[in-house]
Amino acid sequence: MSDPQSGRSFAAPPRRPLAALAALAALAVLAFLGVFDVQPPAPRPASAPAGDFSAARAFTHVERIGQEVHVTGSPAADRVREHITATLTGYGLRPEVQDTVGVNAGKFGDGGMAHVRNVVAVLPGSASTGQVVLMAHYDSVQVSYGANDDGAGTSTLLEVARALTTGAQPRNDIVFLFTDAEEACLCGAEAFVSRHPLGQKPSVVLNFEARGSSGPAVMFQTSVGNADLIDVYARTPHPVGTSLAVEVYRLLSNDTDFTPFLAQPRFTGLNTAYIDGSSVYHSPFDRPSTMDRASLQHHGDNALALAREFGGADLPPLLRPASGDAVYFPFAGFLLRYPSALTWPIAALALLAVAALVFLARRRGLTSVPRTLAGLGLALVPLIAVAVAAQLLWALLVALRPGYGELLDPARPTWFRFGVVALTAAVLLTWYALTRRRLGPVPLATGALGLLAVLGLVFAAAIPGGSYLVALPALAGALAGIAALSVPRPWLATALLTAGAGVAVLILAPTVALFFPALGLATGAAPALFAALLGLAALPALEPLFRPASATRHRPLGAAPAAAALAVALVCTTTGMVVDRWDAGHPEPTHLMYALDRDTNTAEWVSLEQSPGAWTSQYVRNHQSLDRLFPVLPAGKLSVGPAAAASLPAPTVTVLSDTTAGDRRTVRFRLASQRPVRFVSFYGEVGSHRVQQATVEGRDAVPFLTGQDRFGVVFHGPPTDGIEVTLVLSGSGPMQLRLVDGSDGLDGLPGFVPRPSTVGVFGSHSSELAAVAVTATV
DSSP states (O other), rough: OBBBTTOOOOOOOHHHHHHHHHHHHHHHHHHHHHTTTOOOOOOOOOOOOOOSSSSSHHHHHHHHHTSSSSOOOSSSHHHHHHHHHHHHTTTOOEEEEEEEEEOOSSSSSOOOEEEEEEEEEEEOOOSSSEEEEEEEEEOOOOOOOTTTTTTHHHHHHHHHHHHHHOOOOSEEEEEEEEOOOOHHHHHHHHHHHHHHHGGOOHHHHHHHEESSSEEEEEEEOOOSOOOOOOOHHHSSSSSSHHHHHHHHHHSSSOOOEEEEEEEEHTEEEEEEEEOOGGGGGTTTSGGGGGHHHHHHHHHHHHHHHHHHHHHHHHHHHGGGSSSSEEEEEEEEEEEEEEGGGHHHHHHHHHHHHHHHHHHHHTTTTTHHHHHHHHHOOOOOHHHHHHHHHHHHHHHHHHHHHHHGGSSSSSSHHHHHHHHHHHHHHHHHHHHHHHHHHOHHHHHHHHHHHHHHHHHHHHHHHGGGGGEEEHHHHHHHHHHHHHHHHHHOOHHHHHHHHHHHHHHHHHHHHHHHHHHHHHHOOTHHHHHHHHHHHHHHHHHHGGGGGGGOOOOOOHHHHHHHHHHHHHHHHHHHHHHHHHHHBBTTTOOEOOOOOOEEEEETEEEEEEEEOSSTTTGGGGGGOOOOTTTSTTTTTTSEEEOOOOOOOOOOOOOEEEEEEEETTEEEEEEEEEEEESSSOEEEEEETOOOOOOOEEEEEEEEEEEOBTTTTOOOEEESSOTTTTEEEEEEEEEEESOOOOEEEEEEETTTTTTOOOOOOTTEEEETTTTEEEEEEEEEEOO
């Protein structure tokens, strides 16, 4: 790097183009190795040794589970459950079915309840010191075949059970838990935690999920105090996970069956899922044919290894939270980890190292403190710019192809992801080319490292598990710069600067690769930011791409690196648009449901698409709020259109008893649907706090939904004769209830024309729903 006046540099190789090419090649190889390190292993055949996990053997269960949609309470779900119990019995286990009612245990209660049937089997330990629970859910959403979500987890557990029963007996008890009603309300997991004897025991819980069809099995969530658990996880064959993901997931509203366990101090554990290929998530294309068996193998290899590790461990120390969380991330083929207690010292050390670099560079006349501080401030510009550019690119893609607006990611996202990375490089190189002559390469580089170090401190305070992303690249870059100042040979200095940038590449390249599928192109700003942080850390190695700062300005050569990156971005994005077209295998996602109000005998077509596409626009043309009439729908303006009233009967209420004592009235009634339905629900009036206590099928329900400003319960998988409800009300007067039930499928409804092959179904819990509502008084 050179001073803008003197032209001197940390590394002034005589052949700058050759040095630039060598540095870029080295960093590209490291990026490839870093990304390759987090890819799933090759699937193993059915001929694999009996004690190993075989994706081919597990896939036979996926094919059985994914044959038909198997929503909670359906005959298809019964058949999946029978396959699970028959398989476990064939392995010599004695599965039982927990038949009970579960209550929503998510972070945000929605009044959900369900009739659940969990499958539980125990492989007894030889000298048990505790209990290990391996968990997956076997139900699907109402439009999905559930081959991946969660046929992957279910088949993984079945193949792990086979492998464990063919070998030596584990030391500790292994519980195989196949939960029901995860998609509806996490009710199966809640029922196990609150109502099953094994759910009362302290346990290490390992949950296995899928939110897509491919990609590595990422361990993305842990219980608090995870340091000891991470030590065990690091010994799996293919550990993929970062403490940043744990930090991010703790801030999100997302839930899995792991959530009810996290709420209880008697459980510790890990949550794993593969998440790429999200376009099939909760859609009719979640079939066995869409599953990448390498992802299934990754799930299984790690699940079996964890079962054996925890199954043979002295469990009591692992059943309690450790003194702190671990910081961990993939690095050079390993899961590098250290105690969270080192987060602040490492962040502080990075800042001190950058300060030392600035001090030495200043003594050599390469920078000054004001120039470095200016460089630090200017380094914020590309970070903001790449985030804006990534989101503008997505907005452009949605404008060109509106169906993308209903997706987290396109069906074929690879070219688009390369385009975002190239666009990030173009923005960063443009910024560098415009500022390096005015401020100087050294102040820009030291300022960028200073920004990373400052962010390391900020992250240490806000998201400790993510501080390593910036603190370690800043530390490595500063030490490399100090070393480069200390060697006389320019080529050695260049090699040292490239090595410092290589550390950043090995840390941040896998993060970029993992966060693209995690957040999708719809939130492409996040992986673009990580890529920009990588670029800032690599500025010393990228400097040979440009002419010396003291040389005569040559605008075409100065613009060439950014122009090349922009050209790559355009080519990749254009290729993505050509490759990712709607077809029968990847249809345009649409949302449509039918809502019939029996009070007025009027009906509406309803869509959650805010800008309905051509097919949906046949049915909806206005916007209206329907959450008061149909409380199962989200609040806000929805796309609606008039529909003909179908001959669908409304749910009914039969009062069984009614007593009043003082200012309290207790009414007991049966709520039943008059047609086969997936759920039945009932709601009080908006703003009414009359319900003091509610019991549904023997379980206490939430008496008020703050988010909806009313009382309400949604019961999934109701018995054919209905559900029994007891309400304790304030005041002796009558109470109005809004009753809503819902069945799946729009075929046969008046005015509905089946979709063409290039039009698909958006993965929503209300897709293809036929809801009937009526007002009743109790």
